[in-house]
Amino acid sequence: MRPPVGLLFLAVLTGVVFLGPFAYVVSRNLDLGTDLGTIIWSADTWEPLRRSLWLGTSVAAASMVIGTGLAWLTIRTDLPGRRLLRVLSPLPLVFPSFVGATALIAAFATGGLVEEILSPIGIDDLPDMTGFRGAWVVLTLFTYPYVYLPVAARLASLSPSLEESARILGRSPWGVFRTVVLPQISGAIWAGALLVFLYTISDWGAVNLLRYDTLTRDIYSDRLFDQPRAMGLSLVLGVVALAVVGAERALHRRRQRIEVVRTRDALTVPLGRWKWPALLGVVVVLGNALVGPVAVFGFWAWRGLRADSDTIGLGTDLGELVEPAVHTAQAGLITAAIAVAVVLPVAWLTARYRSKVGGTANSMVVAGFALPGVVIALSIVFWAIDAPIIQRWYQTFPLLILAYVLHFGAQATRAAQVAVGAVPARLGDAAATLGAGRIRRLFTIELPLMTPGLLAGAGLVMLSTMKELPATKLLAPAGFETLATEIWSAGESGALAQGALASLALVAVSAVLTWAVVLRRLEHY
Amino acid sequence: MTTSLTKSTVRFLAALLALALLATACGDDDSGAADDGGGDGSEGASSITVYSGRDQDLIEPLLDAFTEETGIEVTARYEGSADLALLIQTEGDNSPADVFISQSPGALGLLAGEGRLAPLDSSLTGLVDDGFAASDDTWVGITGRVRVIVYNSELVDPADLPSSVLELTDPVYDGRVGVAPDNGSFQDFVTAMRSELGDDATREWLEGMAANNSPNYPKNSAIVEAVGRGEIPMGLVNHYYNLRALEADSSLPSVNHFLDSGDLGSLVIVTGGAVLESSDAKTEAEQLLAFLLSENAQATFAAETQEYPLLPGVAAPEGLPPLDGYATDTIELSALGEGLTGTIELIRESGLVQ
Numbered sequence: 001m002r003p004p005v006g007l008l009f010l011a012v013l014t015g016v017v018f019l020g021p022f023a024y025v026v027s028r029n030l031d032l033g034t035d036l037g038t039i040i041w042s043a044d045t046w047e048p049l050r051r052s053l054w055l056g057t058s059v060a061a062a063s064m065v066i067g068t069g070l071a072w073l074t075i076r077t078d079l080p081g082r083r084l085l086r087v088l089s090p091l092p093l094v095f096p097s098f099v100g101a102t103a104l105i106a107a108f109a110t111g112g113l114v115e116e117i118l119s120p121i122g123i124d125d126l127p128d129m130t131g132f133r134g135a136w137v138v139l140t141l142f143t144y145p146y147v148y149l150p151v152a153a154r155l156a157s158l159s160p161s162l163e164e165s166a167r168i169l170g171r172s173p174w175g176v177f178r179t180v181v182l183p184q185i186s187g188a189i190w191a192g193a194l195l196v197f198l199y200t201i202s203d204w205g206a207v208n209l210l211r212y213d214t215l216t217r218d219i220y221s222d223r224l225f226d227q228p229r230a231m232g233l234s235l236v237l238g239v240v241a242l243a244v245v246g247a248e249r250a251l252h253r254r255r256q257r258i259e260v261v262r263t264r265d266a267l268t269v270p271l272g273r274w275k276w277p278a279l280l281g282v283v284v285v286l287g288n289a290l291v292g293p294v295a296v297f298g299f300w301a302w303r304g305l306r307a308d309s310d311t312i313g314l315g316t317d318l319g320e321l322v323e324p325a326v327h328t329a330q331a332g333l334i335t336a337a338i339a340v341a342v343v344l345p346v347a348w349l350t351a352r353y354r355s356k357v358g359g360t361a362n363s364m365v366v367a368g369f370a371l372p373g374v375v376i377a378l379s380i381v382f383w384a385i386d387a388p389i390i391q392r393w394y395q396t397f398p399l400l401i402l403a404y405v406l407h408f409g410a411q412a413t414r415a416a417q418v419a420v421g422a423v424p425a426r427l428g429d430a431a432a433t434l435g436a437g438r439i440r441r442l443f444t445i446e447l448p449l450m451t452p453g454l455l456a457g458a459g460l461v462m463l464s465t466m467k468e469l470p471a472t473k474l475l476a477p478a479g480f481e482t483l484a485t486e487i488w489s490a491g492e493s494g495a496l497a498q499g500a501l502a503s504l505a506l507v508a509v510s511a512v513l514t515w516a517v518v519l520r521r522l523e524h525y
Numbered sequence: 526m527t528t529s530l531t532k533s534t535v536r537f538l539a540a541l542l543a544l545a546l547l548a549t550a551c552g553d554d555d556s557g558a559a560d561d562g563g564g565d566g567s568e569g570a571s572s573i574t575v576y577s578g579r580d581q582d583l584i585e586p587l588l589d590a591f592t593e594e595t596g597i598e599v600t601a602r603y604e605g606s607a608d609l610a611l612l613i614q615t616e617g618d619n620s621p622a623d624v625f626i627s628q629s630p631g632a633l634g635l636l637a638g639e640g641r642l643a644p645l646d647s648s649l650t651g652l653v654d655d656g657f658a659a660s661d662d663t664w665v666g667i668t669g670r671v672r673v674i675v676y677n678s679e680l681v682d683p684a685d686l687p688s689s690v691l692e693l694t695d696p697v698y699d700g701r702v703g704v705a706p707d708n709g710s711f712q713d714f715v716t717a718m719r720s721e722l723g724d725d726a727t728r729e730w731l732e733g734m735a736a737n738n739s740p741n742y743p744k745n746s747a748i749v750e751a752v753g754r755g756e757i758p759m760g761l762v763n764h765y766y767n768l769r770a771l772e773a774d775s776s777l778p779s780v781n782h783f784l785d786s787g788d789l790g791s792l793v794i795v796t797g798g799a800v801l802e803s804s805d806a807k808t809e810a811e812q813l814l815a816f817l818l819s820e821n822a823q824a825t826f827a828a829e830t831q832e833y834p835l836l837p838g839v840a841a842p843e844g845l846p847p848l849d850g851y852a853t854d855t856i857e858l859s860a861l862g863e864g865l866t867g868t869i870e871l872i873r874e875s876g877l878v879q
């Protein structure tokens with residue numbers, strides 16, 4: 001079937017805009033006359049690249065298990081406290097990874113908080129949390145929501161009929177999960193895992209603080225004084241990302257797509273005697289990913305607030321956080337809405353038609369996520385600074401939003417593809433034969449069915465935007481401070497208490513928005 | 526299917542979005558005025574734009590005082606010096622920035638080498654001693670930081686401390702000295718060593734430090750924290766990180782050890798300021814740099830950040846040895862920018878980075 005011309009046009013347009021960062025990297029390599037051959041065949045490239053891939057794969061694998069497990073337990077079972085746990089589960093995503101790493105170091109390092117608590121009872125041999133192990137733990141704990149949200153959205157919209165039949169035919173609950181549920185959510189799991197992988201290989205905050213020498217860490221340390229190498233390595237990273245995106249797509253295409261329209265509420269699986277062990281597992285994950293960091297920040301803020309030190313005052317410092325909090329929420333909400341709207345045509349094209357244009361546009365959108373944030377930000381500077389008309393928007397809000405959308409659009413695309421996959425083509429065809437127009441079909445049939453998936457994508461974009469740093473610092477209008485920039489500048493000046501307070505505010509704002517925008521809506525589906 | 530719920534969802538999201546856009550539109554007004562600063566510079570600009578690689582907490586009060594004194598409005602953007610240098614480089618002739626304040630001479634040297642910095646009036650560069658401004662007047666030092674060895678007084682006997690940084694390759698320091706090889710100050714220090722002792726001796730020293738398994742840290746403050754916790758006995762840092770840590774928690778056992786004056790290990794690294802070649806408000810921009818080198822501002826730096834004022838006659842921070850002992854007369858600070866590429870390569874090849 002040939003895709004409609006309008007759709008192709010939109011997809012091409014999106015692809016071209018998303019091509020920006022990649023084209024910048026290529027153009028810089030040409031300008032600098034980078035000796036790509038030497039860079040590619042050097043052991044100084046292979047070793048960090050190997051570490052990037054190993055870390056990305058390990059984090060993605062762990063996130064698949066944790067994200068899927070949490071989603072199933074909180075959405076489909078009678079786990080105690082599941083409504084609260086649904087709100088808490090996606091939140092670790094909002095910690096900038098340098099913040100998470102800082103909290104982990106403070107907790108586990110020699111002489112750190114955990115040792116202070118445990119040494120009286122004789123435990124003082126803590127695991128070394130630097131290097132691969134630390135990076136793996138931190139990134140897994142703070143990225144599993146990339147899997148959790150799309151899978152939760154998919155689980156919430158599954159039809160119960162297949163599962164019921166399997167149950168009646170005598171399958172065990174585990175058997176039902178493996179043979180009926182898993183195949184239906186595997187698309188969402190892979191979508192999430194791909195995002196985790198791309199995030200991990202582009203991350204600098206955690207690997208830098210925990211001292212794991214990946215490709216991105218090299219790009220950062222070379223970015224000013226060895227620009228040819230930094231740009232060469234960026235190109236390598238981008239190409240690797242494109243290859244992985246392509247491979248995942250090829251894999252995904254061969255899988256069977258199951259379209260089911262839900263008619264009733266999804267089944268709730270009674271956990272029976274597994275209820276408390278399952279709860280314990282969830283508590284351990286959330287305890288480390290959310291409660292632990294929050295406790296560390298709470299401790300720092302409390303220490304700063306104590307009467308005998310006058311480093312911060314709750315009233316004044318919280319008051320100063322109001323404006324950054326409003327900016328953070330604005331940026332998150334607007335970027336999420338625009339990102340979903342922008343990538344929907346590409347997602348539709350790739351999920352519905354076998355189209356080369358769609359595939360290419362999709363790769364462009366998704367690969368943008370693998371480039372380090374500072375490269376994305378500089379690419380916008382590069383293209384906008386002397387472009388007629390656009391120039392006038394330089395360092396204003398709209399171009400900042402564009403930077404966010406270019407960086408995080410990938411998160412909405414994969415979720416949107418899963419969402420489009422949930423819409424049976426035959427429904428639209430039936431409506432068309434009955435005389436319903438394109439627009440009417442979109443709003444009355446397709447959008448309602450896609451809402452859970454689109455909201456999950458929007459939620460991911462929103463949380464990522466709320467913690468973004470490099471583009472915010474380089475491209476925001478002067479004086480536009482967000483909670484993330486507050487945390488950063490507090491860290492720069494060593495103001496631990498203020499930084500902790502801003503981190504707590506970031507968690508609180510994202511909890512409210514995640515609940516209001518994503519989860520409250522998801523529950524009705 | 527629940528169509529009505531979808532409608533309410535769409536309506537809810539639309540309302541939120543409208544609200545957010547509205548708030549943005551309202552918020553635009555206050556930044557709008559400052560935005561087109563710098564642009565109308567020809568007949569005495571009333572506003573300039575500063576890119577500051579130094580903390581907002583520190584610089585903002587000084588900028589406010591400057592505006593109060595001169596009536597010149599200042600718009601500031603805060604980010605790490607390296608990223609701001611990259612930004613200025615990418616912006617090229619269209620950069621909105623007039624002034625660049627940098628944590629390290631390296632970033633200034635790089636921009637100077639690319640012709641992005643305008644030569645300053647010699648009355649401005651003449652304010653500081655010879656070694657503390659670029660030889661081609663493209664930037665001027667504002668404050669100085671001395672490299673030191675920070676050590677844990679519970680783990681190290683002060684008598685065992687070295688008098689020269691070159692002694693640290695001795696096997697007795699195996700695994701004991703924390704370094705931050707990715708950090709600008711460490712790279713500046715290595716660049717100075719190259720210009721002083723040559724590449725071969727520098728490589729030898731770096732390889733010795735690598736052979737000693739010197740633990741890596743991402744930045745100075747992380748080394749100071751690790752020494753304070755007792756994770757490592759000592760580390761190579763700038764002098765003021767420990768002073769700040771002690772301000773927050775005076776019970777910490779971390780102590781600064783100043784190496785012999787004239788030793789490479791006690792190199793003075795300046796923070797500096799420059800005016801961009803592309804600026805059309807160069808006079809006002811220079812006014813700001815002169816203000817930062819005024820007695821009051823210099824005394825503020827000394828009191829707030831424990832850094833050394835570079836204006837002669839302004840007292841060093843309390844409890845610190847005088848700066849005179851740590852002259853940089855043999856080290857050409859302005860060469861730091863151009864030398865850094867080689868330095869980074871040398872550090873990478875030495876195996877120091879873990």
